[in-house]
Amino acid sequence: MNYTSMSKQELLNEKQVLCELYNNILSEKLSLDMSRGKPEKRQLDISEKILTVLSENKDCFSENGTDCRNYGILDGIDEAKKLFADILDVSSENVFVGGNSSLNMMFDTLMRFMVFGVSKEAKPWSENKKNIFLCPVPGYDRHFAVCETLGIEMVNVPMTKEGPDMDIVEELVKNPDVRGIWCVPKYSNPEGVTYSDETVKRMAALKPASSDFRIMWDNAYCVHHLYDEETPLLNIIDECEKAGNPDMVYVYTSTSKISFPGAGVAVMASSKANIDYTKSIMNFQTIGYDKLNMLRHVKYFGDAKGVKEYMKKHADILRPKFEMVVETLEKELSDKGIASWIKPQGGYFVSLNVLEGTAKRTVSLCKDAGVVLTGAGATFPYGKDPEDRNIRIAPSFPTVEDLKSAMRVLCVCTRLSAVEKLLESAK
Amino acid sequence: MNYTSMSKQELLNEKQVLCELYNNILSEKLSLDMSRGKPEKRQLDISEKILTVLSENKDCFSENGTDCRNYGILDGIDEAKKLFADILDVSSENVFVGGNSSLNMMFDTLMRFMVFGVSKEAKPWSENKKNIFLCPVPGYDRHFAVCETLGIEMVNVPMTKEGPDMDIVEELVKNPDVRGIWCVPKYSNPEGVTYSDETVKRMAALKPASSDFRIMWDNAYCVHHLYDEETPLLNIIDECEKAGNPDMVYVYTSTSKISFPGAGVAVMASSKANIDYTKSIMNFQTIGYDKLNMLRHVKYFGDAKGVKEYMKKHADILRPKFEMVVETLEKELSDKGIASWIKPQGGYFVSLNVLEGTAKRTVSLCKDAGVVLTGAGATFPYGKDPEDRNIRIAPSFPTVEDLKSAMRVLCVCTRLSAVEKLLESAK
Numbered sequence: 001m002n003y004t005s006m007s008k009q010e011l012l013n014e015k016q017v018l019c020e021l022y023n024n025i026l027s028e029k030l031s032l033d034m035s036r037g038k039p040e041k042r043q044l045d046i047s048e049k050i051l052t053v054l055s056e057n058k059d060c061f062s063e064n065g066t067d068c069r070n071y072g073i074l075d076g077i078d079e080a081k082k083l084f085a086d087i088l089d090v091s092s093e094n095v096f097v098g099g100n101s102s103l104n105m106m107f108d109t110l111m112r113f114m115v116f117g118v119s120k121e122a123k124p125w126s127e128n129k130k131n132i133f134l135c136p137v138p139g140y141d142r143h144f145a146v147c148e149t150l151g152i153e154m155v156n157v158p159m160t161k162e163g164p165d166m167d168i169v170e171e172l173v174k175n176p177d178v179r180g181i182w183c184v185p186k187y188s189n190p191e192g193v194t195y196s197d198e199t200v201k202r203m204a205a206l207k208p209a210s211s212d213f214r215i216m217w218d219n220a221y222c223v224h225h226l227y228d229e230e231t232p233l234l235n236i237i238d239e240c241e242k243a244g245n246p247d248m249v250y251v252y253t254s255t256s257k258i259s260f261p262g263a264g265v266a267v268m269a270s271s272k273a274n275i276d277y278t279k280s281i282m283n284f285q286t287i288g289y290d291k292l293n294m295l296r297h298v299k300y301f302g303d304a305k306g307v308k309e310y311m312k313k314h315a316d317i318l319r320p321k322f323e324m325v326v327e328t329l330e331k332e333l334s335d336k337g338i339a340s341w342i343k344p345q346g347g348y349f350v351s352l353n354v355l356e357g358t359a360k361r362t363v364s365l366c367k368d369a370g371v372v373l374t375g376a377g378a379t380f381p382y383g384k385d386p387e388d389r390n391i392r393i394a395p396s397f398p399t400v401e402d403l404k405s406a407m408r409v410l411c412v413c414t415r416l417s418a419v420e421k422l423l424e425s426a427k
Numbered sequence: 428m429n430y431t432s433m434s435k436q437e438l439l440n441e442k443q444v445l446c447e448l449y450n451n452i453l454s455e456k457l458s459l460d461m462s463r464g465k466p467e468k469r470q471l472d473i474s475e476k477i478l479t480v481l482s483e484n485k486d487c488f489s490e491n492g493t494d495c496r497n498y499g500i501l502d503g504i505d506e507a508k509k510l511f512a513d514i515l516d517v518s519s520e521n522v523f524v525g526g527n528s529s530l531n532m533m534f535d536t537l538m539r540f541m542v543f544g545v546s547k548e549a550k551p552w553s554e555n556k557k558n559i560f561l562c563p564v565p566g567y568d569r570h571f572a573v574c575e576t577l578g579i580e581m582v583n584v585p586m587t588k589e590g591p592d593m594d595i596v597e598e599l600v601k602n603p604d605v606r607g608i609w610c611v612p613k614y615s616n617p618e619g620v621t622y623s624d625e626t627v628k629r630m631a632a633l634k635p636a637s638s639d640f641r642i643m644w645d646n647a648y649c650v651h652h653l654y655d656e657e658t659p660l661l662n663i664i665d666e667c668e669k670a671g672n673p674d675m676v677y678v679y680t681s682t683s684k685i686s687f688p689g690a691g692v693a694v695m696a697s698s699k700a701n702i703d704y705t706k707s708i709m710n711f712q713t714i715g716y717d718k719l720n721m722l723r724h725v726k727y728f729g730d731a732k733g734v735k736e737y738m739k740k741h742a743d744i745l746r747p748k749f750e751m752v753v754e755t756l757e758k759e760l761s762d763k764g765i766a767s768w769i770k771p772q773g774g775y776f777v778s779l780n781v782l783e784g785t786a787k788r789t790v791s792l793c794k795d796a797g798v799v800l801t802g803a804g805a806t807f808p809y810g811k812d813p814e815d816r817n818i819r820i821a822p823s824f825p826t827v828e829d830l831k832s833a834m835r836v837l838c839v840c841t842r843l844s845a846v847e848k849l850l851e852s853a854k
Binding site for chain 2 (some may be wrong): 036038039041044045047048051052054055056057059060067068069070071072099100101103104107108111114115124126142145146148149150256260261262263281284285286287288289290291292293
């Protein structure tokens with residue numbers, strides 16, 4: 001049943017079978033969406049009590065007596081810093097607690113680098129002739145969009161099962177125009193890969209030609225495990241310090257997929273020098289972020305252990321979906337030689353690699369059948385998947401039933417576009 | 428009792444009296460703060476019910492069914508846009524609802540101008556040799572700090588009782604390096620001046636040499652009246668459109684001094700073209716701001732009329748403080764020829780002009796006596812008051828009792844430093 005070893009006639013027969021299946025699907029007039037990496041309603045419902053954890057005036061004071069309703073405190077209330085410091089396994093002095101969006105913090109970080117430089121002594125990136133960022137692929141489209149918006153050129157770095165190919169990264173950072181790299185180190189978007197200890201150590205020990213080089217470490221899924229047994233990730237801040245590169249990394253995370261995506265709390269962690277430098281500029285950008293929402297989160301979750309326990313509720317909702325996606329892929333595609341994937345242990349996505357040159361066609365066939373997927377190419381800089389093979393599956397938002405239908409359609413379309421492709425060169 | 432017509436001996440006698448008064452104050456070992464333009468606890472307590480207006484999962488949906496807990500909607504939920512549109516007397520399509528800080532929106536606006544320019548066609552300001560902003564003085568220190576941070580040169584424009592001196596503004600905008608002007612058009616910070624109709628019309632009809640010229644219209648105190656009879660302000664967005672300058676102005680306000688300074692909702696209004704351009708960039712900065720907090724505000728206040736009614740509660744707390752400040756100034760300083768002030772009809776400050784060359788000394792004498800005031804010079808670009816005469820009084824935060832003590836000290840220090848100054852040149 002391996003498509004790649006089929007004769008032309010066998011492929012033609014298979015195509016006929018698949019076309020019939022596809023036509024039946026068309027007649028179902030489906031309307032399903034597997035494109036959105038966002039929690040579903042039941043996940044949001046878990047956090048109901050966070051709404052009322054501050055319900056009277058007297059609840060609005062922080063441990064040290066600060067009235068969180070009023071102005072002040074640029075980098076967040078102490079107990080919020082402590083909570084996130086514990087989650088990220090760093091010290092409170094390394095933490096800046098912000099608004100509701102870590103993407104906003106990342107964008108603003110790069111804006112600061114463009115306008116002010118990476119430190120008081122450094123030159124603004126806008127004065128450089130060229131700025132290049134390394135982009136492990138497949139990766140997160142919004143990271144790439146930030147670079148594109150800011151005119152930062154992007155260079156692809158292939159992902160391995162241990163993270164970005166470090167041989168290539170080590171080679172590329174010898175170029176003095178290379179100013180940084182995007183990383184989603186745990187349960188990566190979209191593959192679900194967690195960087196190995198060796199990858200983290202090599203990343204932290206990079207000797208880039210540009211002293212401006214910064215690692216944008218988007219640890220979005222730091223506590224987003226699907227199973228009790230967690231996949232460990234080395235602490236990049238510790239490793240950078242050990243390697244003599246204390247200022248080389250900025251870490252980001254948020255409670256967007258812990259409490260509420262639209263009303264969570266985002267955080268940034270870095271060396272004390274980087275945090276101090278950031279504050280020296282942000283001091284003129286804002287008086288401070290929403291301290292009541294920080295306090296809500298601290299009072300609701302208690303501590304890092306509380307967050308960890310709480311995440312099991314999300315996992316219980318997400319796990320059956322991820323397992324269904326992977327089981328369907330295994331059942332429908334594993335023996336056909338036209339697709340590969342990794343079974344994620346956490347995060348929000350499953351990454352499907354289809355036969356080279358068929359991702360766009362597959363997504364388009366799905367769309368015509370009423371199943372919306374993330375656009376093919378979205379997981380690559382400039383939206384260009386050079387091999388046209390990666391498709392990002394987002395299982396979190398639809399119901400299990402809808403997901404089952406959508407996956408059935410995706411598998412038929414993957415097979416059909418593979419057969420079409422193979423027929424092009426079949427003799 | 429006019430100090431300026433006193434003989435040397437009269438001044439020496441007066442000095443002796445004042446020194447005794449000052450020494451008595453020193454022995455009181457006061458610790459008072461009149462520097463902070465923030466609401467006091469009773470004002471924050473008014474809004475207690477906003478904490479629980481969303482208390483169950485089912486409360487978290489907007490009118491059109493959007494789950495405000497989840498991702499999405501860059502420019503704010505419809506009903507929040509409507510609320511702010513009504514407050515600012517513009518259309519919803521002119522409104523972008525943001526996070527908790529209008530200062531943050533202003534900073535980000537100028538950052539966008541620096542990195543991307545004022546429109547798709549325009550050149551980034553960072554590529555200009557020089558960027559100049561006009562700064563009506565006295566004004567808001569944080570506006571000036573934004574310019575200084577971004578390397579935008581500042582030029583003072585004197586305030587009149589009708590707003591910035593428009594003869595001077597009209598002259599200065601002929602300089603093609605002049606890119607904008609800061610305005611607090613209603614109950615201005617710190618003088619409490621509301622721009623006259625003529626000022627607004629002339630501002631809207633400016634013909635600046637630079638097509639990049641933008642008016643930063645910080646309408647922070649748009650509903651912050653102290654009395655039932657409001658001081659009207661012409662609608663700058665309408666006037667700019669009438670004058671053929673629809674894209675020349677950005678308007679800002681927030682609920683920081685309506686609900687909670689640390690956890691309010693900020694908003695920006697401008698032409699549809701400007702809002703669309705802003706969104707085209709911000710689309711890569713964030714997925715959206717805290718929609719739950721927007722919804723809280725809409726559900727709590729209902730509509731613009733609700734906000735207006737609600738502001739009377741703030742006025743009832745603030746009015747006695749402002750009146751006490753002005754009455755004390757009148758009683759202690761009105762006949763001495765060494766100070767002037769305007770009685771504000773709204774806003775958060777009273778601006779005191781002392782004898783030229785004595786503001787720093789006055790603030791310093793107050794500090795030594797345990798009364799903290801905003802630093803002399805803070806109301807001018809670069810912290811430099813060329814005449815060393817303006818002092819900003821912030822009556823909102825202290826209790827009436829504390830304010831009374833602080834004002835007593837301020838008046839003695841104002842008189843003492845004036846006498847010292849006059850003695851320098853007395854014969």
